[in-house]
Amino acid sequence: MFAYIARRIVYVIPIVISVALVCFLLVHITPGDPLVAVLPADASQELAAQMRTAYGFDRPLPVQFGLWIWRALHGDLGASIATGRPVLSEVLRAVGNTVTLAIAAALIGFTLGLLFGLIAGYFRDTWVDKVATSVAIAGVSVPHYWLGMVMVIIFSVQLNWLPAVGAGPGGSGSWGWDWEHMKYLILPAITTSVIPMGIVTRTVRALTGDILSQDFVEALRAKGLREWDVFKHVIKNAAPTALAVMGLQLGYMLGGSILIETVFSWPGSGLLLNSAIFQRDLPLLQGTILVLALFFVTLNLLVDIAQAAIDPRIKRG
Amino acid sequence: MLHMRNETSKKTATAWLLATALVVGLPQLASAETVLRIGMTAADIPRTLGQPDQGFEGNRFTGLTMYDGLTMWDLSSADKASVMIPGLATEWKVDEADKKKWTFKLRPGVKFHDGSDFNADAVVWNVEKVLKQDAPHFDASQVGVTASRMPTLASARKIDNMTVELTTKEPDSFLPINLTNLFMASPAKWQAFYDKAEGADAKAKSQAAWAAFARDASGTGPWKMSKFTPRERLELVKNEGYWDKARVPKVDRMVLLPMPEANARTAALLSGQVDWVEAPAPDAVKEIKQRGFQLKANESPHVWPWQFSRIEGSPWNDIRVRKAANLCIDREGLKEGLLAGLMVPATGTFEAGHPWRGKPTFEIKYDLKAAQKLMQEAGYGPSKKLTVKTQTSASGSGQMQPLPMNEYLQQALAECYFDVQLDVIEWNTLFTNWRRGAKDPTANGANATNVTYAAMDPFFALVRFLQSSMAPPVSNNWGYINNPKFDELVTKARQTFDPAARDAALADLHAASVDDAAFLYVAHDVSPRAMSPKVKGFVQPKSWFVDFSPVTMAP
Numbered sequence: 001m002f003a004y005i006a007r008r009i010v011y012v013i014p015i016v017i018s019v020a021l022v023c024f025l026l027v028h029i030t031p032g033d034p035l036v037a038v039l040p041a042d043a044s045q046e047l048a049a050q051m052r053t054a055y056g057f058d059r060p061l062p063v064q065f066g067l068w069i070w071r072a073l074h075g076d077l078g079a080s081i082a083t084g085r086p087v088l089s090e091v092l093r094a095v096g097n098t099v100t101l102a103i104a105a106a107l108i109g110f111t112l113g114l115l116f117g118l119i120a121g122y123f124r125d126t127w128v129d130k131v132a133t134s135v136a137i138a139g140v141s142v143p144h145y146w147l148g149m150v151m152v153i154i155f156s157v158q159l160n161w162l163p164a165v166g167a168g169p170g171g172s173g174s175w176g177w178d179w180e181h182m183k184y185l186i187l188p189a190i191t192t193s194v195i196p197m198g199i200v201t202r203t204v205r206a207l208t209g210d211i212l213s214q215d216f217v218e219a220l221r222a223k224g225l226r227e228w229d230v231f232k233h234v235i236k237n238a239a240p241t242a243l244a245v246m247g248l249q250l251g252y253m254l255g256g257s258i259l260i261e262t263v264f265s266w267p268g269s270g271l272l273l274n275s276a277i278f279q280r281d282l283p284l285l286q287g288t289i290l291v292l293a294l295f296f297v298t299l300n301l302l303v304d305i306a307q308a309a310i311d312p313r314i315k316r317g
Numbered sequence: 318m319l320h321m322r323n324e325t326s327k328k329t330a331t332a333w334l335l336a337t338a339l340v341v342g343l344p345q346l347a348s349a350e351t352v353l354r355i356g357m358t359a360a361d362i363p364r365t366l367g368q369p370d371q372g373f374e375g376n377r378f379t380g381l382t383m384y385d386g387l388t389m390w391d392l393s394s395a396d397k398a399s400v401m402i403p404g405l406a407t408e409w410k411v412d413e414a415d416k417k418k419w420t421f422k423l424r425p426g427v428k429f430h431d432g433s434d435f436n437a438d439a440v441v442w443n444v445e446k447v448l449k450q451d452a453p454h455f456d457a458s459q460v461g462v463t464a465s466r467m468p469t470l471a472s473a474r475k476i477d478n479m480t481v482e483l484t485t486k487e488p489d490s491f492l493p494i495n496l497t498n499l500f501m502a503s504p505a506k507w508q509a510f511y512d513k514a515e516g517a518d519a520k521a522k523s524q525a526a527w528a529a530f531a532r533d534a535s536g537t538g539p540w541k542m543s544k545f546t547p548r549e550r551l552e553l554v555k556n557e558g559y560w561d562k563a564r565v566p567k568v569d570r571m572v573l574l575p576m577p578e579a580n581a582r583t584a585a586l587l588s589g590q591v592d593w594v595e596a597p598a599p600d601a602v603k604e605i606k607q608r609g610f611q612l613k614a615n616e617s618p619h620v621w622p623w624q625f626s627r628i629e630g631s632p633w634n635d636i637r638v639r640k641a642a643n644l645c646i647d648r649e650g651l652k653e654g655l656l657a658g659l660m661v662p663a664t665g666t667f668e669a670g671h672p673w674r675g676k677p678t679f680e681i682k683y684d685l686k687a688a689q690k691l692m693q694e695a696g697y698g699p700s701k702k703l704t705v706k707t708q709t710s711a712s713g714s715g716q717m718q719p720l721p722m723n724e725y726l727q728q729a730l731a732e733c734y735f736d737v738q739l740d741v742i743e744w745n746t747l748f749t750n751w752r753r754g755a756k757d758p759t760a761n762g763a764n765a766t767n768v769t770y771a772a773m774d775p776f777f778a779l780v781r782f783l784q785s786s787m788a789p790p791v792s793n794n795w796g797y798i799n800n801p802k803f804d805e806l807v808t809k810a811r812q813t814f815d816p817a818a819r820d821a822a823l824a825d826l827h828a829a830s831v832d833d834a835a836f837l838y839v840a841h842d843v844s845p846r847a848m849s850p851k852v853k854g855f856v857q858p859k860s861w862f863v864d865f866s867p868v869t870m871a872p
Contacts, residue, residue, distance in 0.1 A: 035461065045790050045791060047460065047461065047464050047465060050457075050460070051457065051460065051461055054457040054460075055457070079524075081458070082361070082364075082370055082371075083361065083364060083370075083531075083547070084364070084366075084456075084458045084524070084527065084528060084531070085528065085531075085547060090547070090548075093547070093548075094548070149580055149584075152580075152581070152584045152588075153584065156584055156585075156587075156588040156590070157584050157587045157588050160588055160589065163585075163588070163590050164581065164584035164585045164587075164588045164590055165356075165574075165576055165581045165582075165584065165585045165590065166549070166574065166585075166590070167549065262577060262578050262581070263578055263580070263581055264581065265574075265575070265576045265577070265578065265581050265585075267548050267549050271360070271548075271577075272548070274360065274577070275360035275361055275548070275577070278360060278577075278744075278745075279360070279361075280745050
């Protein structure tokens with residue numbers, strides 16, 4: 001197991017370097033001026049040159065990349081061009097909000113997904129299966145920003161039950177798991193949970209159906225095991241794949257949804273990315289992408305290790 | 318009898334309850350804090366350290382609230398064009414012998430929010446923060462948004478405690494107008510942060526001091542910073558000691574919330590989460606009004622144009638074609654149909670009543686027959702259409718609704734034998750290309766560009782587009798206009814130092830640009846904002862800026 005974990009960690013290193021290189025280059029090769037956030041288009045040529053030097057954009061790209069990666073290795077992602085605030089603190093604050101949203105959405109999405117998936121798998125081709133499958137298809141098909149807007153119109157504008165936007169009465173700096181804050185979380189969390197709920201439902205339904213049709217289940221039943229004990233075997237066999245799917249979904253949610261966070265003005269990493277893109281704030285954009293990529297890679301690593309721990313066959317592979 | 322006693326005791330109990338409620342409730346009523354909550358279009362709180370980012374929305378919310386300039390805008394009227402008035406300077410004059418030197422007399426008795434005095438040292442310090450690179454408090458991040466708005470300002474010198482001398486690189490009568498963009502931050506407060514800051518060197522300490530200052534700002538403005546959560550909210554409280562007693566805010570607290578998405582802003586207003594939103598979703602205007610909310614709009618100094626290429630071979634080099642396009646657009650139809658009333662038809666950069674409007678002889682209006690006649694004179698007709706290409710964006714700050722509006726123009730101009738092709742690119746790219754000009758490959762063969770512009774001051778509204786020396790890469794004369802008459806009028810306006818005569822020179826320049834049909838003038842934005850019926854006393858001026866001081870909140 002230790003060798004497996006060590007090997008997986010070694011595999012991660014080139015991935016992280018590639019991600020850093022790609023995200024650095026991507027934002028540099030896109031058209032437009034990197035100083036558009038602080039340099040109006042009517043600025044003089046002299047001023048533009050002065051600012052380019054001040055921000056280091058006049059240096060060759062490899063030098064810029066080298067400096068950026070060197071500083072990043074020391075925990076310094078530079079300062080936002082637009083606000084002057086350190087990128088790392090900006091990203092971490094936003095990621096904290098996204099994690100809050102992702103946890104709430106995962107709780108809702110995975111719980112409902114597992115429930116619907118198991119029910120549909122056990123009662124295949126019955127009306128219960130059809131209802132659960134329809135909910136799952138709707139979950140992955142409905143544009144979630146549209147769903148968010150509909151929920152806002154119903155629950156905020158019409159019924160006035162829940163706030164339409166924001167992350168709490170005093171901002172995330174004072175976040176707490178109390179009603180005053182939770183009410184800001186409900187609509188974005190439900191909206192975010194819809195896709196993972198649908199995907200987990202479909203995965204678990206397929207897995208359950210497949211496992212239930214296998215010979216060993218027949219054998220277990222023939223041996224006279226109670227249905228509850230058979231169910232535990234089904235769960236154990238379905239767990240590695242379901243876990244991998246949930247891990248990926250959690251990764252997507254931790255990556256932040258630009259659309260959902262923008263619709264709800266939820267100050268997470270998605271909204272931060274949106275803002276960085278529109279302001280063309282290169283250090284912020286690069287830093288946010290890098291941190292999110294690291295999150296994703298780390299999460300995948302943890303999922304792989306968890307899968308290996310549950311299913312010994314994976315270690316051998 | 319029993320019934321009467323019961324009645325009496327009920328009345329007594331009621332009286333006691335009322336008395337108790339009054340005793341308990343009155344002080345609360347008397348001290349009930351009034352709060353105004355505003356949903357901004359910005360995705361982040363504009364910078365709070367004195368020179369805001371995010372364009373004029375930044376100036377509106379974190380510039381003119383917490384800070385003052387030496388000169389300011391009169392934002393008290395909804396009917397007249399906003400004009401420049403004295404601010405932290407009470408009077409100023411140019412040196413007759415050397416027109417590059419200006420003397421500003423400062424307003425006495427003004428204090429920063431931290432209690433320190435506003436004086437000549439503070440003015441010099443604030444000029445140096447963006448112009449003097451070796452000053453300890455020089456901040457590169459504030460230079461871009463400041464220096465471009467006062468391109469000729471060179472230095473500041475203290476004459477006495479309440480008098481400063483400002484020097485420009487060349488004689489420039491626009492300086493007092495440009496100074497509305499230089500906000501005075503407290504040197505004492507910054508120094509206190511600098512003294513406490515940790516850093517490897519003076520530059521690092523200076524950056525740390527500015528970062529701390531941004532979190533706990535100090536200006537002289539009518540509002541003081543009270544709570545700041547980056548990217549989420551800024552809370553301001555009224556400055557009871559503001560120097561202009563008439564502009565001490567009437568609301569106790571103002572909360573600014575970034576809400577970049579129009580539908581989210583509108584929902585926040587309709588659900589009562591905020592009291593005021595900037596630029597509500599256009600298709601929600603009807604519902605906003607039906608639900609009893611207020612919709613405020615007024616002509617803004619803002620132009621939605623096509624800027625023509627005038628390079629060799631451009632079809633717009635023929636004035637008949639330029640005039641025909643200007644006469645071919647039914648702007649009222651655009652206003653009432655597509656924009657739900659949220660625009661003012663443009664007949665130039667400035668409209669009637671503005672001091673810089675002048676008396677153009679070419680009347681921009683919808684006259685299809687005259688437009689078709691001009692095009693036929695220029696050699697075009699139903700069987701010989703003129704192909705023109707325009708670069709535009711799908712969105713962008715101030716662009717209103719660029720795609721539907723351009724498609725409207727496309728249809729309208731087809732009536733006048735134009736075949737309009739649209740080259741739609743991303744907003745920041747369009748904005749960057751704007752500076753590169755019509756000759757640059759990034760123009761992609763377009764012979765017009767559609768970038769909206771603010772028209773608050775003469776340089777931004779006229780000079781940067783019309784003066785030949787402002788062609789790329791210097792400034793925004795995208796189409797390389799080279800008209801000796803414009804150059805002569807620009808020079809005259811810059812070097813006319815009597816305010817009335819300067820305004821007259823600017824009016825002549827504007828009239829000449831309209832007579833030359835320099836742009837395809839289409840619309841002015843109206844800065845729509847929707848607000849709760851509780852918001853009272855707000856006056857929406859003909860400006861990008863507003864005064865929050867007279868606003869009250871009804872219970």
